[in-house]
Every structure is written in structure tokens, then in C-alpha cells.
Amino acid sequence: MDKSILRRNIINLYQFIKEYYYFILSPFIIVVFFLVYFNNQIEKDDIKENLTMTYGKIYGSSNIYKKYSKRNFRYKFTFDGKIYTGTSTGYITDGVKEGKIYKVEFSKENPRHNRMIFDIEYEQRLILDQKGQVADTSYVQVGQKFRNKMKEIVEEYKFKTDSIKN
CATH class of the missing domain: 1.20.5 (Single alpha-helices involved in coiled-coils or other helix-helix interfaces)
Known part of the structure; x- marks a missing residue:
């Protein structure tokens, strides 16, 4: 040719x-x-x-093209002793940022299928044993610790006033 x-x-x-x-x-x-x-x-x-829920911690984020408050947040969570990661979309204007803890919905059959729910922020509470080592971990809503403490104070005050009346 x-x-x-x-x-x-x-x-x-x-x-x-x-x-x-x-x-x-x-x-x-x-x-x-x-x-x-x-x-x-x-x-x-x-x-x-196959819905299962746990708590995850945000470790990074990146902005979505030309959206200043909407971001993709990267998070980690643990299931069956393994660490999994995921990405979900949230808003900085809602107070979502690195280091915060939120619930994560995922499939127990395939934990790589997951999404974070940004409705309620949680904080980690470590439960120590008699030796001072971590025995368990629990999560409470942010602000719930303050409400629980106030409830204890009110209950204690109520107990004192009830005993004075008798």
C-alpha cells in the first residue's frame, strides 16, 4: 500500500x-x-x-467542585476487629469536621458498603477497669454528659429535700 x-x-x-x-x-x-x-x-x-450500625471518626475531607460548604468526608470505623473506611457527603455549615464522631450504617455482609449519618454528633467515653486500663468504650451524644450531670444534681437535691420533709 x-x-x-x-x-x-x-x-x-x-x-x-x-x-x-x-x-x-x-x-x-x-x-x-x-x-x-x-x-x-x-x-x-x-x-x-444487612443493616448494622457503629460509630466512626472523620479523619479527612475534600471539597466538592465549586461547593464551598458541601464536602466529601472520609471516616474510619471498626467492625469485627478490622478497620474500614468510607466517604459520605456533608456540610461544614452543619458543624461537620475532622475529629468528630457520628453513626455509621453498613452491611454486616460487606462492611465496605457503608455511609455516615451526620444527624447527631457523639463523643467517645472510655470505661476503665480497676487497673486503669480501658475495659470498654461507649458513645454518648455530645451535650448528653452535661444533661446527665444536671439530672444527677437535681435527683440529689430532690433526695435531700424529701429527707428534710420526713
Whole structure:
């Protein structure tokens, strides 16, 4: 085959692709969109069917394109002695930031299918044994510790006033 014919064919192919690239790329874009959509749907269904909850801690974030308060937050949680990570979308204006703890919904069959719920912030409370070592961990809503302390004070005051009356 003559080099000039080959060169002309390549140029014609290039011009065709340049002019009709959107017809060529459209099927690929549509397939990728549906793969992402169905993968997300499968993940949501898996979480719904095998729902388990725990607590996770945010360790990083990145902003979403041209959105200043909406961010993708990266978090870690532990299940069956293994550490898993995830990403969920939240708002800085709601007070979501690194180091905070929130509930995580995940599939017990596949913990990689997970999402963080930013409704209520929690704080970690370590329960120590007699030797001062961590025996257990519990989580309470932020501000709940203060409410519990006030309730104890009120109960103690009530007890004192009841004993004075008798």
C-alpha cells in the first residue's frame, strides 16, 4: 500500500473522529453512568438488607467542585476487629469536621458498603477497669454528659429535700 494512501486514510479517520466524537463517546458515557448508578443502588440495597450500625471518626475531607460548604468526608470505623473506611457527603455549615464522631450504617455482609449519618454528633467515653486500663468504650451524644450531670444534681437535691420533709 502506498504511503500517501495510508496517510490520507489516517487523516480522513482523524477528521471523522474529530467531527463525530460525541457519537463515538456517547455509548461509553452512558454505560459508565449506568454502571455507577446500579453499583450505588446495589450498595444501598445491601446496607438496607444487612443493616448494622457503629460509630466512626472523620479523619479527612475534600471539597466538592465549586461547593464551598458541601464536602466529601472520609471516616474510619471498626467492625469485627478490622478497620474500614468510607466517604459520605456533608456540610461544614452543619458543624461537620475532622475529629468528630457520628453513626455509621453498613452491611454486616460487606462492611465496605457503608455511609455516615451526620444527624447527631457523639463523643467517645472510655470505661476503665480497676487497673486503669480501658475495659470498654461507649458513645454518648455530645451535650448528653452535661444533661446527665444536671439530672444527677437535681435527683440529689430532690433526695435531700424529701429527707428534710420526713
